[in-house]
Amino acid sequence: MTNLFLKKCILLASVTCIIGCTETDGTTSSTNSGQTPVEVVPTTSPGNQDPGNQNPGNQDPGNQNPGNQNPGNQNPGNQTQSNCRPDANPSYPQLVTDEDWARALVAGTVPADVAFPTIAYSCGFPVLTDDNSVIFIHWYTGENWSVAGGLTNWETKPMVAGNGIWSAELPMPADIANNNTYKFVMNNADWRPDPWALRYDYDENGEISYITKPANKQHLMRWHDFKSPQGLKSRSLHVLVPPNDGPYDVVYAHDGQNIFQTDGYSGGWRLRENMTNIGGNFLIVGIANTDDRMNEYTHVDDTAFGTFYPSKGDQYAAYVEESVRPFIESKFQTTAKAGVMGSSLGGLISLYIAYKYPDRYRMVLALSPTTAWGRFGNDNGTTIADLYEKAGHRSTILYLDNGGYEPQGGCASFLGIDAANLDESDGASALDNMCYTKDFLNRMQNIGYQFDNDLYHWYEPGARHDEKAWAARVYRPLQIFMEK
Numbered sequence: 001m002t003n004l005f006l007k008k009c010i011l012l013a014s015v016t017c018i019i020g021c022t023e024t025d026g027t028t029s030s031t032n033s034g035q036t037p038v039e040v041v042p043t044t045s046p047g048n049q050d051p052g053n054q055n056p057g058n059q060d061p062g063n064q065n066p067g068n069q070n071p072g073n074q075n076p077g078n079q080t081q082s083n084c085r086p087d088a089n090p091s092y093p094q095l096v097t098d099e100d101w102a103r104a105l106v107a108g109t110v111p112a113d114v115a116f117p118t119i120a121y122s123c124g125f126p127v128l129t130d131d132n133s134v135i136f137i138h139w140y141t142g143e144n145w146s147v148a149g150g151l152t153n154w155e156t157k158p159m160v161a162g163n164g165i166w167s168a169e170l171p172m173p174a175d176i177a178n179n180n181t182y183k184f185v186m187n188n189a190d191w192r193p194d195p196w197a198l199r200y201d202y203d204e205n206g207e208i209s210y211i212t213k214p215a216n217k218q219h220l221m222r223w224h225d226f227k228s229p230q231g232l233k234s235r236s237l238h239v240l241v242p243p244n245d246g247p248y249d250v251v252y253a254h255d256g257q258n259i260f261q262t263d264g265y266s267g268g269w270r271l272r273e274n275m276t277n278i279g280g281n282f283l284i285v286g287i288a289n290t291d292d293r294m295n296e297y298t299h300v301d302d303t304a305f306g307t308f309y310p311s312k313g314d315q316y317a318a319y320v321e322e323s324v325r326p327f328i329e330s331k332f333q334t335t336a337k338a339g340v341m342g343s344s345l346g347g348l349i350s351l352y353i354a355y356k357y358p359d360r361y362r363m364v365l366a367l368s369p370t371t372a373w374g375r376f377g378n379d380n381g382t383t384i385a386d387l388y389e390k391a392g393h394r395s396t397i398l399y400l401d402n403g404g405y406e407p408q409g410g411c412a413s414f415l416g417i418d419a420a421n422l423d424e425s426d427g428a429s430a431l432d433n434m435c436y437t438k439d440f441l442n443r444m445q446n447i448g449y450q451f452d453n454d455l456y457h458w459y460e461p462g463a464r465h466d467e468k469a470w471a472a473r474v475y476r477p478l479q480i481f482m483e484k
Helices: 004-013 098-107 112-120 271-278 312-333 345-355 384-391 424-430 434-446 467-473 473-483
Strands: 133-138 147-148 160-162 163-169 183-185 189-193 199-205 204-212 220-224 237-239 247-252 283-286 302-304 308-311 334-343 363-367 397-402 455-459
Touching: 098 133, 098 163, 112 220, 112 384, 133 147, 133 183, 147 163, 147 237, 160 199, 163 204, 183 363, 189 308, 220 283, 220 312, 237 312, 247 312, 247 345, 271 283, 283 312, 312 334, 312 345, 312 455, 334 345, 363 473, 384 434, 434 455, 455 473
Parallel strands: 247 283, 247 334, 334 363, 363 397, 397 455
Antiparallel strands: 133 163, 147 183, 160 163, 183 189, 183 204, 199 204, 199 220, 220 237, 237 283, 302 308
């Protein structure tokens, strides 16, 4: 009969809880206009700042394909202008450096929807000049904006409106290491981070923007609207950079807009804190999801909760391997050691990417993976365990975990039966994919994987299928990746 066991996830008050209750990236729609101001929360100082809900990704930078840039292993952002040379634009041959583009944008001779992505995919915002100054640019229309930061002793300095932006040019402080942070200020009251700042982090007041690379300090970097030649929707990339210098090992993580920020969906993954706690010395690249998450994170077509989801897993795997990875390797000095990580359906697609490219990924870090996919609405569908079993033992290290409880009668009696026949005590197992995870592990053992060698499993009794549970145990696979 049709396997309906995952319908027990109604216990979490969401029909998608077992496949990931994760918000989608806001960068998939496009407009070319300035952003609409959000509700103002007045403040009188840099304390109690409200980072706001601006959505800078809802802008269309055109048809730039950043994933196909030539690798240079550069360390991006705030370099000397001689190194900050974006790809030539035949429509603007006179503009060579980021500074050229920034000044043309301020002068109104180049539109914001062309200049912003050009600078963003070069050395990023804010723009450092050859005259040892900093050009701050805010893509926003309306209100009244100023800038404040370490370079102004946190006194607000007015920005000038024009051509759909606000801008200010300020001298670079001699001691930039101790004066590196800034925010934009709306109406002299509402403090906001720069939504296009290449480098940023979080403090007690929310997101904070950096002028240049902070010395010996973990921080984040981002790129908006990263295009997909594979035909998928564009999305943002967020990279956690450790305090050490490269070359770096790299973990590519899904649901990337919900793994670093302090106000993430359901609490987020708290990867910044987890990496600090384990002394993490590798990059984590967060690849944001889109509203096609159910399609992109699955390897075969299936029907779940009455909806048919055609798979885009092959395209997404190619996007990660052929576009995201080359781009990251062009921006950072990296090693050949890479991992792929996700939870729920993100764990499933992580397993599938490593299956598709087995020699390219050292380790899969799959938290509560939805390994039942393929059997939701099809008795004979292909699961990820079927694919791995057919491929045989390979070199990729596999980490899986789960919470929940076993159903009455054990998992042997649970697989393949109708969940409508289970009572509420059995439903707990469906909250965290326990039985299909155990099935996957058993089948991997049968083809030669060995626990604590190239197969790892952690069981957290009763843990729910949510970000709080993943945040509490994600340090385990991160530690294994660092050591293996």
